[in-house]
Amino acid sequence: MKIYTSRFxxxxxxxxxxxxxxxGILGFPEAxxxxxxxxxxxxxxxxxxxxxxxxxxxxxxxxxxxxxxxDYNPGIEEKDLKELKISDSSDYGTIVLVTIPHGEPExxxxxxxxxxxxxxxxxxxxxxxxxxxxxxxxxxxxTSHIQLQSPTVK
Amino acid sequence: MLILTRKSGEGxxxxxxxxxxxxxxxxNQVRIGIEASxxxxxxxxxxxxxxxxxNIKASTATGENLHRLFKLWTEKK
Numbered sequence: 001m002k003i004y005t006s007r008f009x010x011x012x013x014x015x016x017x018x019x020x021x022x023x024g025i026l027g028f029p030e031a032x033x034x035x036x037x038x039x040x041x042x043x044x045x046x047x048x049x050x051x052x053x054x055x056x057x058x059x060x061x062x063x064x065x066x067x068x069x070x071d072y073n074p075g076i077e078e079k080d081l082k083e084l085k086i087s088d089s090s091d092y093g094t095i096v097l098v099t100i101p102h103g104e105p106e107x108x109x110x111x112x113x114x115x116x117x118x119x120x121x122x123x124x125x126x127x128x129x130x131x132x133x134x135x136x137x138x139x140x141x142x143t144s145h146i147q148l149q150s151p152t153v154k
Numbered sequence: 155m156l157i158l159t160r161k162s163g164e165g166x167x168x169x170x171x172x173x174x175x176x177x178x179x180x181x182n183q184v185r186i187g188i189e190a191s192x193x194x195x196x197x198x199x200x201x202x203x204x205x206x207x208x209n210i211k212a213s214t215a216t217g218e219n220l221h222r223l224f225k226l227w228t229e230k231k
Contacts, residue, residue, distance in 0.1 A: 007216070007217055008217075023195070025209055026202070026205050026206040027206040027210045027213075028209065039217075039220055039221075039224065040221075045224055046227070047220055047223065049220075059213070059215070060213055060215065061212065061215045061219075061220055061223075078192075079192035079193070082192055083192065083193050097208070097212045098212060098215070099208060099211045099212040099215075100215045100219040100220065100223055102216075102219065105220075105223035105226055108223055111205065111208050111209070111212065113201070113205060114208065114209070127205070127209075129195070129197045129201055129202060129205055130201075131197075131198070131201070133201075137204050137205055137208045138208065142226060142227070142230060
């Protein structure tokens with residue numbers, strides 16, 4: 001199916017690749033259907049676009065949190081897994097939204113407190129809000145390895 | 155906003171499916187219990203707002219931003 005996007009113009013989307021957010025993404029309840037697009041059509045790039053199908057100008061940069069934070073292990077609650085009909089850990093994937101400050105891409109951060117959980121079989125997804133503050137909404141990606149190695153100075 | 159006064163141990167029903175109970179009051183802290191169906195998202199207000207505003211910020215990324223970012227990323231590696 002063909003969709004129009006403000007960033008990429010008209011694109012052809014495989015119907016089977018559509019991701020359904022029954023509740024939308026927080027702040028954008030009106031957009032329920034999304035599709036993942038490679039940046040510059042290059043599947044090797046670890047940052048991808050999560051493009052809304054019904055809102056042409058709405059798109060997020062997403063990435064795999066494990067690339068930057070190998071120990072990332074958000075405790076997804078049973079009820080959230082149930083709502084997404086996930087019964088096995090191999091049934092789902094976790095992605096995070098990336099914020100890139102204008103003109104300062106080196107200061108990019110990932111929202112680790114609000115990960116997106118995707119049922120890989122049904123392609124139903126939901127943004128989870130983690131109850132505790134163990135993970136930041138602004139986790140710096142490019143400097144993360146430095147921060148992890150040096151002790152916190154207080 | 156509807157305002158009700160409740161004592162410790164007393165509750166409030168919202169519709170048929172949600173029950174909020176004041177469990178404990180100590181100084182300026184109140185412990186609240188919430189019973190709701192599993193599909194009803196319950197969030198602490200400030201966390202909800204923080205994630206929402208971060209989402210709104212994240213939604214303004216442009217292709218140029220991401221391209222510069224990708225360059226930085228490959229240089230780092």
